[in-house]
Amino acid sequence: MEDLILAILVGLALAAVRLKDLLAATAVLGAYSLMMAVLWAWMNALDVSFTEAAVGAGISTVLMLAAIVRVGRRESSRDRAPLFRTSLGTFRSRIKDEGGRAAHARGARFSAFAACALVAVGLLYGIPDMPPVGSHDAPALVHPDVAQRYLHKSPNREDGTLGEVGPANIITSVLGDYRGYDTMGETVVIFTAALCVVLLLRPAPRRRSKDGEGA
Amino acid sequence: MSHHTPSPILRYVARPTVPFIQLYALYVLGHGEDGPGGGFQGGVIFAASIVLLALTEGWPYGRGQLKRGFTDALMPFGCLVYSGVGALCLLGGGAFLGYEALTTSLDPHVRNHMHHYGLMAIEAGVMITVTSSMLTLFFEMSRPEPGDPWELDEEDEAGGQHG
Structure with missing residues (x-):
């Protein structure tokens, strides 16, 4: 049962990251929080589950909707340069026109990826020590x-x-x-x-x- | 929020549920010692009932339920209730938030019962701050912009007293 819930959680998290429509991403995050609440309830942590359902799935979803009304529904595609793009054609076009901005976005994304990877390695290293x-x-x-x-x-x-x-x-x-x-x-x-x-x-x-x- | 006229279906479904949500919030607050819940969850649920009204009846209607000046005052008031209970315990000669000090009795049952009162008081303080803070977050973030159908009258919003 936990495995099923965790698999759904991973799927929802990936969907929330991939979706460009922020409204849809917010709805997916609400579903994510609800699944977290189910997971906490399954683990007998009823107070945490209650809080997650009320705050995570409820109020924060509404607050994110309110923020979307202010910032717009679409994510800017300019800053979404793919992390690794090795084909020669895209490399050329990068030099030709986009130049600085794409290279900059790619550099920022690479350092973000490196930071996440570092934290992930640290967490994976620590997990075996946990009971x-x-x-x-x-x-x-x-x-x-x-x-x-x-x-x-x-x-x-x-x-x-x-x-x-x-x-x-x-x-x-x-x-x-x-x-x-x-x-x-x-x-x-x-x-x-x-x-x-x-x-x-x-x-x-x-x-x-x-x-x-x-x- | 998008500021078009809400559908009558939404309005008539949402409105009657509001008092029940609020009653449930108070139940969650009061029942926190015997089951899951407490001031934080109760506060969020109470705030959600007003948010529901604002979503279905419009921003100004929701804001009118608990006016800006009122929630502004409640936010620090809840913190004050919490730390005030702690200060009372200090005055009673105990530790900060050491609830036995709320009584002068030496009867262990009475002293034990003071934990109950102390916990209820601080949970109520948490609920006051959480409700008003969540409502403030929501209403400030979703405030209608100029040009939206619901133009705001500043005097009307600021209010000062709750209505």
Whole structure:
């Protein structure tokens, strides 16, 4: 099941990159987020799944649509020079007319490709060190002050034993209590994002000039 | 958004769902301690209900539900609620966001219960900031340009008070 979901995710990601119609690409990204939510739910991470469905598939899709209305629906084809083009004909035409711009775009794309490849190699190198999904001896799970404490000490028990925090949903205890500072920081980040958009996009209020004429 | 007149079918399907979406958002906020959810998800869902209205009834109608001055004030207010709870815990002699300090009682059940109140308060703060910030992001990014069918009256938009 996970393999099927992951295959769909890879397909959707490739489609989103290849599509030139940004509206279609946004719709594909919405579907991608929805599949991510399914994957999280499948892995029993219901809070993450919920957030992904509401934020990833919902609000960010709408925000991207709003951005498309401003920037236009079509991606510029000028900056989409293919990464490797080795045939002599295109090489000649590059020298002849497009010259600088195409070479520049190709150079930028090559460095972007190199950066992505470097990160990918690093990730692939690190993956074998990670414990398998759901492993019973994962470091975060066996550590007495991380998962063991959250799982066994935080909730109140039905027999009346008081836990350290109380709620049955341990995620809430972690987010609001054990890691309350982080959640406060996240809230401030959301506020800062909205503040930046206001500063950048909101038109300045019209000033009334002193002689009574509108500016 | 494209600013043509919305289809009556969309309007009549979307409108009745709005109060239910908002009620569900509050349920998600309140139920976060026993199941998935919490202030963040509840806030996004509440914002989505207003976004739905703006998409089907038009930008000015959506903006009129929670006016600009009101959401502007709510954004920092939510952060203030969150950090204010932390400050109250400090005043009570505990750690910042150490919710037991919200009571002077030494009864362990009462002290344990303070976690419940503290968590509810900070989740509400998160929801206030998330709802107003998401709405601000949406309305600022999708603001109609001059020449669109919905010309905006600046006084009408700024509002100041919520309607």
